[in-house]
Amino acid sequence: MMSSNEDYITLDEINNALELLDRDEIASRKRLATFTNQWPTVIKEVDSVTKKFSTLTSIKENLSQIQTRIHDSSKLAEDISSKVRQLDKIRGRVSECQKRVQDLLDLQLCSEGVQIAMKNDELEQAAGHIHRYLSIDQTKLQRTADDMAQDCSMITSALKHLQEASELLQDTVSKRFEHASLVQDSKSIERYFKIFPLLGMHEVGLEKFVDYLGRLLKVSADKNLKNVMETPLSSNRASVIFADGLTFIFEEVAKTIEVQQPLIETHYGPEYVLKFLSHLQIHCDTFGDILLRTFLKTRKIRELLKTVWEESDANAAARPDSKDIDLLVEEIVMILARYDLYAQFVCKRTVNADGVEPKTRTAKTVLDNSRLCCCIQEMMGKYLELERYYMEESIRKAVLMDTIEGDGDAALTSSMVDDVFFIVRKCVMRSLRSGSLDVLCAVINNAVNALEADMCAVLTQVLSAGYPGSGYFNRFTPDLDKVRRTFLAALNSTEVAVEYSKSLSQAFRDEVPARLRGCHAEKLDSCLHDFSRVNASLVAANRSGFRQLQSSLIEPKALAWTEPFYEQHFTLDETEFAQTVADNPFVVALVRNIDGTLAEFRARLTPNNYDMLVVAVAAETATQLERAVMKTEFNRLGGMALDKVVRTLINYFSGASAWPVREKFARLVQVTTVLNLERASDLNEFSNPDSGMRFSWKLTPDCIRQILRLRVDFREDDIRKVQL
Amino acid sequence: MEDYKFLFKVVLVGNAGVGKTCLVRRFTQGMFPPGQGATIGVDFMIKTIEIDNEKVKLQIWDTAGQERFRSITQSYYRSAHALILIYDITSQPTFDCLNDWLREIDEYANNRVLRVLVGNKIDKEDREIPSHVGQDFAQRHDMRYLETSAKQADNVEKLFVQIASELMEQAKSKGISSDSPQSLPFNTRTSKSINDYCCNR
Ligand SMILES: Nc1nc2c(ncn2[C@@H]2O[C@H](COP(=O)(O)OP(=O)(O)OP(=O)(O)O)[C@@H](O)[C@H]2O)c(=O)[nH]1
Ligand SMILES: [Mg+2]
Numbered sequence: 019m020m021s022s023n024e025d026y027i028t029l030d031e032i033n034n035a036l037e038l039l040d041r042d043e044i045a046s047r048k049r050l051a052t053f054t055n056q057w058p059t060v061i062k063e064v065d066s067v068t069k070k071f072s073t074l075t076s077i078k079e080n081l082s083q084i085q086t087r088i089h090d091s092s093k094l095a096e097d098i099s100s101k102v103r104q105l106d107k108i109r110g111r112v113s114e115c116q117k118r119v120q121d122l123l124d125l126q127l128c129s130e131g132v133q134i135a136m137k138n139d140e141l142e143q144a145a146g147h148i149h150r151y152l153s154i155d156q157t158k159l160q161r162t163a164d165d166m167a168q169d170c171s172m173i174t175s176a177l178k179h180l181q182e183a184s185e186l187l188q189d190t191v192s193k194r195f196e197h198a199s200l201v202q203d204s205k206s207i208e209r210y211f212k213i214f215p216l217l218g219m220h221e222v223g224l225e226k227f228v229d230y231l232g233r234l235l236k237v238s239a240d241k242n243l244k245n246v247m248e249t250p251l252s253s254n255r256a257s258v259i260f261a262d263g264l265t266f267i268f269e270e271v272a273k274t275i276e277v278q279q280p281l282i283e284t285h286y287g288p289e290y291v292l293k294f295l296s297h298l299q300i301h302c303d304t305f306g307d308i309l310l311r312t313f314l315k316t317r318k319i320r321e322l323l324k325t326v327w328e329e330s331d332a333n334a335a336a337r338p339d340s341k342d343i344d345l346l347v348e349e350i351v352m353i354l355a356r357y358d359l360y361a362q363f364v365c366k367r368t369v370n371a372d373g374v375e376p377k378t379r380t381a382k383t384v385l386d387n388s389r390l391c392c393c394i395q396e397m398m399g400k401y402l403e404l405e406r407y408y409m410e411e412s413i414r415k416a417v418l419m420d421t422i423e424g425d426g427d428a429a430l431t432s433s434m435v436d437d438v439f440f441i442v443r444k445c446v447m448r449s450l451r452s453g454s455l456d457v458l459c460a461v462i463n464n465a466v467n468a469l470e471a472d473m474c475a476v477l478t479q480v481l482s483a484g485y486p487g488s489g490y491f492n493r494f495t496p497d498l499d500k501v502r503r504t505f506l507a508a509l510n511s512t513e514v515a516v517e518y519s520k521s522l523s524q525a526f527r528d529e530v531p532a533r534l535r536g537c538h539a540e541k542l543d544s545c546l547h548d549f550s551r552v553n554a555s556l557v558a559a560n561r562s563g564f565r566q567l568q569s570s571l572i573e574p575k576a577l578a579w580t581e582p583f584y585e586q587h588f589t590l591d592e593t594e595f596a597q598t599v600a601d602n603p604f605v606v607a608l609v610r611n612i613d614g615t616l617a618e619f620r621a622r623l624t625p626n627n628y629d630m631l632v633v634a635v636a637a638e639t640a641t642q643l644e645r646a647v648m649k650t651e652f653n654r655l656g657g658m659a660l661d662k663v664v665r666t667l668i669n670y671f672s673g674a675s676a677w678p679v680r681e682k683f684a685r686l687v688q689v690t691t692v693l694n695l696e697r698a699s700d701l702n703e704f705s706n707p708d709s710g711m712r713f714s715w716k717l718t719p720d721c722i723r724q725i726l727r728l729r730v731d732f733r734e735d736d737i738r739k740v741q742l
Numbered sequence: 743m744e745d746y747k748f749l750f751k752v753v754l755v756g757n758a759g760v761g762k763t764c765l766v767r768r769f770t771q772g773m774f775p776p777g778q779g780a781t782i783g784v785d786f787m788i789k790t791i792e793i794d795n796e797k798v799k800l801q802i803w804d805t806a807g808q809e810r811f812r813s814i815t816q817s818y819y820r821s822a823h824a825l826i827l828i829y830d831i832t833s834q835p836t837f838d839c840l841n842d843w844l845r846e847i848d849e850y851a852n853n854r855v856l857r858v859l860v861g862n863k864i865d866k867e868d869r870e871i872p873s874h875v876g877q878d879f880a881q882r883h884d885m886r887y888l889e890t891s892a893k894q895a896d897n898v899e900k901l902f903v904q905i906a907s908e909l910m911e912q913a914k915s916k917g918i919s920s921d922s923p924q925s926l927p928f929n930t931r932t933s934k935s936i937n938d939y940c941c942n943r
Contacts (some may be wrong), residue, residue, distance in 0.1 A: 384781070395782070395810050402813035456783030456814055471819075541786040544751070544801050548821045704749035 261352035358453030481563035609727025657693035756828035758807030764892035819850035
């Protein structure tokens with residue numbers, strides 16, 4: 019709005035500007051007046067603010083006063099609390115002092131009391147006093163005596179008395195315990211046994227007590243051993259008498275533990291149970307050791323183990339009879355089972371004592387490190403060797419005494435497979451009773467090894483030796499029929515054995531975990547998995563058997579059956595064709611021959627093996643027939659006649675087997691299809707993608723041309739023109 | 743089917759105290775167990791490792807070296823795909839026993855089993871068997887050779903991985919291993935007939 023004077027050019031413009039300035043002036047005056055009116059209020063407010071400032075100064079003073087006060091109180095509080103602490107300390111000293119006085123009084127009382135009690139031979143009372151004396155803090159007692167240096171004669175003499183009395187009492191109780199234990203005065207023994215801990219003689223008392231218990235146990239263990247040794251062979255327990263003997267020992271020891279444990283917990287404390295167990299175990303070790311060594315000697319186990327693995331068959335007579343070994347193994351496994359039971363009993367002891375299983379030493383560690391456990395582990399080794407011998411020997415016998423069963427309607431089977439799996443099951447289930455997974459797994463391993471090395475090997479041997487066919491030379495084979503029966507039985511056995519092997523390993527998988535404590539399922543599974551090795555080996559044997567059948571039976575037969583095909587001719591006129599269709603002696607004879615042969619095997623083979631045979635015969639017949647066809651000339655009608663032959667065969671085989679056989683004739687059917695063509699050029703239809711026919715050739719183009727050339731009525735030119 | 747392509751059994755043998763359990767613990771749990779007690783019977787562990795993107799499950803049997811467990815140990819030789827024979831390089835007697843162990847192995851094991859000789863405890867100062875002696879012995883008996891320390895984790899992983907790869911190689915070159923799970927002619931759990939496998943000649 020304001021601008022320099024040069025800008026006002028006209029009067030009008032100047033007037034306008036003046037008017038504007040006037041208006042401005044008026045407005046400014048008005049504003050000034052308003053300000054002047056407000057001035058007193060402002061002054062008033064400034065006054066009141068100034069007044070308030072003075073009050074603030076006093077507040078600040080107050081605050082600093084409060085601060086000092088707080089500071090003072092906290093100091094005061096600190097003083098008080100330190101005083102309280104001092105008071106506490108003093109009170110502690112006072113009560114300590116009171117205790118010392120009480121101790122001193124007690125000491126006096128004990129000292130007097132023990133003398134009176136000793137004089138009256140009241141050992142429990144005396145021990146009670148000593149116990150009180152021992153529970154007084156000996157170092158403090160000494161300090162008290164020192165503190166009262168000028169007048170300590172009373173204390174010193176009391177202490178002396180008590181020390182003497184304590185020694186005397188310890189000596190007396192020990193001696194009396196010895197005596198009581200010598201004369202087996204069980205009442206006194208228990209009495210003194212309870213006094214030991216009062217005198218602080220826990221270790222000594224426990225040791226002496228266990229010695230005594232050990233002596234008691236020894237008496238019955240000796241009697242037991244004598245009893246074992248004197249048991250006549252005629253006794254019906256004779257074969258398990260050592261297992262019985264060991265059981266007796268374990269029961270005696272277990273009874274002792276059961277009876278004494280509460281006593282020890284009450285009078286010695288739960289922490290002494292483990293010590294008790296480990297002392298007692300030493301005695302148990304000794305008895306067990308003697309008995310087990312006697313067992314080894316009496317049953318001549320070391321000698322047996324030596325002869326058992328002698329290789330020479332010449333010495334076969336000297337080899338132990340598996341029946342005897344069976345009994346022995348039965349007894350050893352019973353011994354192992356009884357130890358397992360005993361171990362379970364002992365291991366539960368310390369768990370009960372503390373509620374929770376202690377981390378460090380447990381009854382289990384005591385037992386695991388015991389001599390007895392070591393003997394048992396050695397026994398397990400011997401068990402495993404003998405069990406293996408029994409198993410292998412029994413399998414060997416089963417193989418030797420193998421008889422072939424099944425006449426008339428039943429399939430040929432060998433008794434061997436049944437027997438072998440019975441033996442294996444028996445041995446494994448027996449080892450389960452030992453209570454040890456390691457033992458069980460080892461027996462399973464040995465069983466798998468034996469099945470593989472003995473049973474599978476025998477079957478493989480029979481099956482790869484071959485099936486004697488009806489060739490010229492075989493006519494002179496002695497027992498031809500027997501050899502054939504053996505072969506077929508072995509073939510069936512491989513199939514049966516696979517079933518047995520699978521169901522046996524499954525049975526173990528199902529049954530074992532429920533019957534074995536702490537069974538590590540994966541460990542067991544890994545061992546059972548090895549049964550698949552047996553299965554694989556059986557399958558291989560079965561395959562090799564079929565290869566033999568193929569070469570000595572199926573191929574020569576099929577060759578002979580298809581031989582008459584060459585005598586036929588397939589360039590037929592209408593009359594010949596009609597006659598052939600009505601009655602084809604070749605097909606009739608072929609089917610009759612095949613059926614005759616199959617019938618021979620139908621009853622002798624297991625269903626699966628039979629079906630497999632049918633399929634093999636079908637395949638071979640198709641192959642041989644194809645070979646013959648490839649050497650024959652055809653015309654259209656001849657091709658149609660062949661088609662009839664092939665259909666008849668397929669129908670027959672489809673009825674003979676539960677398995678699909680059509681596939682085995684696929685090639686022959688294609689050959690026939692080609693021979694049935696009206697014109698060679700019809701073949702183009704097959705390869706034309708638009709024809710809608712989906713045809714996958716099993717024949718090569720060369721082969722197809724070769725077949726086309728069999729048709730006397732096809733010209734070479736046309737054949738060459740066919741697109742393939 | 744479990745999640746692995748190959749399954750192999752590896753069995754460790756050798757005198758008591760040579761460090762079999764420590765080697766297995768180091769490999770399977772990555773630790774060196776303090777105060778390892780003698781093994782009782784035989785211990786079983788599983789570890790699945792990956793080699794060339796294929797899962798290989800190793801079932802490891804750690805046998806007890808003490809004489810009285812020999813019958814248990816013997817039963818495992820036959821099913822082993824690989825046997826690890828271990829001695830302690832600071833202990834001549836454990837080396838001297840190798841011949842006895844080999845005799846056992848020859849008697850019981852499959853003669854195609856992969857055998858590896860291991861000298862353990864190379865972290866220790868008091869070596870008694872020089873490296874080349876172990877090497878020679880292994881060569882003479884047609885075994886692989888490796889020196890390890892379970893304590894310092896030297897060569898432990900390598901030991902097992904090498905075994906696994908070699909077994910895998912073998913299995914592959916045999917077509918399919920007769921013991922790898924996917925190729926078992928029979929799965930023991932199914933009850934397919936024997937002939938399912940035989941008819942496809
Ligand atoms: N310094 C050192 N000590 C080892 C090594 N491996 C094992 N040890 C020690 O050797 C001792 C025996 O080890 P284990 O693994 O129990 O031996 P083991 O071969 O399993 O013995 P058994 O089970 O009785 O057959 C233990 O005290 C281990 O600490 C190692 O690599 N270096
Ligand atoms: Mg070990």
